[in-house]
Amino acid sequence: MQFFGGSGASGAELISPSAPPSSSTPAGGNKAKMMYVFNRNGICLLYREWDRPLKTLNPQQDHKLMFGLLFSLKSFTAKMDPTTIEKGNLGVPQLPGQGCSFHSFRTNTYKLSFMESPSGIKIILVTHPKIGDLREALKYIYSIYVEYVVKNPLYTPGTPIRCELFNTTLDQYVKNLV
Amino acid sequence: MKIYRSSPTQFSQANVTHSLSLSRSSSLLPPQRLSESQDSSRHSPWLQFIVSSSSTNPVDYGSAGRMDTNDSLRLASLWHSMHAISQQLSPIVGCAGIEALEADTFDLHCFQSLTGTKFFVVCEPGSQHMEGLLKVIYELYTDYVLKNPFYEMEMPIRCELFDLNLSQAIQKDRIPMSTLEQLD
Numbered sequence: 001m002q003f004f005g006g007s008g009a010s011g012a013e014l015i016s017p018s019a020p021p022s023s024s025t026p027a028g029g030n031k032a033k034m035m036y037v038f039n040r041n042g043i044c045l046l047y048r049e050w051d052r053p054l055k056t057l058n059p060q061q062d063h064k065l066m067f068g069l070l071f072s073l074k075s076f077t078a079k080m081d082p083t084t085i086e087k088g089n090l091g092v093p094q095l096p097g098q099g100c101s102f103h104s105f106r107t108n109t110y111k112l113s114f115m116e117s118p119s120g121i122k123i124i125l126v127t128h129p130k131i132g133d134l135r136e137a138l139k140y141i142y143s144i145y146v147e148y149v150v151k152n153p154l155y156t157p158g159t160p161i162r163c164e165l166f167n168t169t170l171d172q173y174v175k176n177l178v
Numbered sequence: 179m180k181i182y183r184s185s186p187t188q189f190s191q192a193n194v195t196h197s198l199s200l201s202r203s204s205s206l207l208p209p210q211r212l213s214e215s216q217d218s219s220r221h222s223p224w225l226q227f228i229v230s231s232s233s234t235n236p237v238d239y240g241s242a243g244r245m246d247t248n249d250s251l252r253l254a255s256l257w258h259s260m261h262a263i264s265q266q267l268s269p270i271v272g273c274a275g276i277e278a279l280e281a282d283t284f285d286l287h288c289f290q291s292l293t294g295t296k297f298f299v300v301c302e303p304g305s306q307h308m309e310g311l312l313k314v315i316y317e318l319y320t321d322y323v324l325k326n327p328f329y330e331m332e333m334p335i336r337c338e339l340f341d342l343n344l345s346q347a348i349q350k351d352r353i354p355m356s357t358l359e360q361l362d
Contacts, residue, residue: 033269062267069263077258077281079249082300084283092253102281107264109273117284126269 031055031128032174033110037145039158040096040120042067046161048170070114070122077102096120103135113138121145127177144169261288261296278308291316312346318343 034049044063057065078099079090087099096116104113106129113125115138123138123145147167149155156162245253261275274354279286285305288298289312297312322340323329329337 048190049269054271056266065263066267069260069267072256072263073260073279076253076260077279077284079253080286080300090249090256100282100284102279105264105276105279107268107273107276109268109270112267113263118245145201156261 021086021164030177031131032177033126033128034067034094035126035141035170035174036063036122036124037161038063038070038122038124040122041158042071043158044160045121045158050171050174053151067122073105074099074101104133113133115139115142117142125174131177134177137173140173141170144173235357257288257296261290287312289313289316295319314347315344318347 017153022024030050033051034047036044037046039045042064044067047059047063055062072095075091078101079087081087081100084100091164096118101116102114104111106112107128109133111127111129111131113127113134115123115135117123121142123137123141125141144166148163148169149161150157152163152166155161264276265273274287275290278288280303283303284300285303285308286298286300287308288294288296289309297315299308299312299315301308318340322337322343323335326337326340329335
């Protein structure tokens with residue numbers, strides 16, 4: 001896993017100049033369907049949905065299922081990884097950045113993009129299946145998170161995110177994803 | 179590259195019935211590619227094919243490479259459940275499960291037949307035309323396995339012609355790829 005975020009650059013620089021990498025055309029229409037943010041303990045810090053007609057489970061179950069899917073997929077890819085010889089046993093918990101992870105999967109109805117920060121924050125963005133690579137977009141969302149949530153003095157780590165500014169910035173960015 | 183096939187199971191008890199693996203250092207590859215594979219991946223199984231079924235008494239056959247039978251079984255079972263869960267999490271109705279998974283070091287393409295049999299291929303990131311390859315493999319499977327009067331359903335596949343044609347199909351797929359790389 002790549003540890004991103006220029007160490008020297010301040011957060012403000014991260015946000016303004018390197019502007020939304022994939023939001024160049026505002027006419028792209030809303031392709032994002034929902035988004036999850038989990039911390040390393042599997043607690044859902046944030047759940048946003050923009051376009052989700054089908055709901056099969058109650059929110060709590062849904063979050064658990066999503067976290068379980070990511071956890072299992074990660075152990076799957078770590079075990080499957082054809083480039084390394086020593087892979088350990090299947091299902092052994094791994095630290096963020098350890099082992100082969102994944103960044104997206106696609107089904108016929110949606111595409112799920114996944115990013116994990118070195119501290120174990122998982123950002124999941126579910127979009128329309130016909131969307132390009134969202135790795136940069138997720139990094140940008142992570143930088144929004146750092147700016148508006150982590151640097152918010154009223155926010156206690158590990159609790160659900162209730163920052164209005166974060167939500168509006170996020171909505172605006174996600175709306176323009178292409 | 180690895181290819182897996184697994185058939186639907188009721189309770190994630192997937193049994194690998196067939197696996198085949200070709201080492202990357204196949205004589206058909208151009209030397210340039212050989213050396214690359216030697217230093218970078220130390221003969222990782224370039225291709226593996228696994229069949230799982232719901233039979234309770236699996237007889238594994240030909241599983242080679244570094245993944246042992248139990249691991250293949252576990253991975254196949256895990257894939258079944260991931261596939262099913264991904265359908266549950268869909269925001270729209272009509273989801274048919276994971277088609278493609280992009281990991282850091284490989285891509286996985288999955289094809290599910292109408293009867294629920296799953297085939298998946300693990301390839302290098304950015305490999306093209308894997309859907310086509312999976313369809314071809316499915317065709318081979320129907321022709322050489324299902325139409326074989328000596329083949330019992332849900333049992334390990336021991337069909338020589340199938341193995342032969344499978345390796346041919348994969349070689350055919352790999353040659354154009356490697357020539358393209360040479361052009362670059």
